[in-house]
Amino acid sequence: MDLMKQLLLFVQPLGFAWLLLTVWLGWRFWKKERRGLLLPFAAWAVLSLFSCTPLTAWLLLGLEDKYPSIKVADAPTADAIICLGGSAAPSLTEPTRVNFNSNVDRVTSSLGLLTQGKAPVMIVTGGAYKEKGQWYSEADVVVAYLKETLKLTLPIESLGRCADTHDEAVKIAALAKERSWNNVLLVTSAAHMPRAVAVFTKAGVKVQPIPCDYISSFKMMGDDSWVHLPQLGSIQGITSWLHEMIGWAVYKWRGWI
Known part of the structure; x- marks a missing residue:
């Protein structure tokens, strides 16, 4: 059942786009056709970093742990x-x-x-x-x-x-x-x-x-994965983190904090 849930991630636009980009880059590297791959690879790396790793959770944890539960x-x-x-x-x-x-x-x-x-x-x-x-x-x-x-x-x-x-x-x-x-x-x-x-x-x-x-995966029961397939929740999490970072900068500039 867990395998089926993982495979269903590739049906979603995020997972499907990541899979296509991964396969295409892998094919180009295998064929040693590496010219013009800098930007596509950078896009894949950013997408993978924020949707397949705990980076988003770590960033959110820095905000969520400011005050104790x-x-x-x-x-x-x-x-x-x-x-x-x-x-x-x-x-x-x-x-x-x-x-x-x-x-x-x-x-x-x-x-x-x-x-x-x-x-x-x-x-x-x-x-x-x-x-x-x-x-x-x-x-x-x-x-x-x-x-x-x-x-x-x-x-x-x-x-x-x-x-x-x-x-x-x-x-x-x-x-x-x-x-x-x-x-x-x-x-x-x-x-x-x-x-x-x-x-x-x-x-x-x-x-x-x-x-x-609490939305960091480190605060949720049963979520102890390290590297995983692309998840929309990770993208939503980094969006929340960016909202707070930009909000803090704007509020600081306006003298509200």
Whole structure:
């Protein structure tokens, strides 16, 4: 069964393209026709490095290990739980009117903290989406799902539409001042946590990091492979790492961290 799963990787565009390029380069080298192979070989090497080796996982691990993992039961108490956005998007076609993605751990972890009594209120943040001239809020639809669909009666509030992590930090800082919050539990993906903590700290919010949504293969059970066939997850992982690196540089340039 494992062999079948491995072979199915070659049906996917990424695996199929890598296989064709590997076979073609191997044929050219075997025939000793090596002229003009520098760029194709460089493309193959980059693709192989980031989709077939642990390099992506190592890079992500450098971000995810900045703050220690913590169990819900062991988390400290605070004045509020801040669930950062990025885990869902408004939808006009889904039955629940919300489409959750792989970052949904941000929501489930925040709910775990709230039900354990780690803070008296949970604030959901998120981006803004425009459809046919009308604006929709990620935070609004997530809160609506929790309260109207799941019928939760917990103290959960929406921060409304936010542009980015900096905008979320500024709005939470204003809310913290208004409600006299001394510290908050900040819940977001482990890879995003270093930048999030830096932004919130610069905005004047004292936070306790609660990282979740670990995506490095080194943090997943049963994934101990070294070199493997091309995997889309590795490409998605390097995309996340680059997003954080570029985001850090941009935020630093703007004076937000």
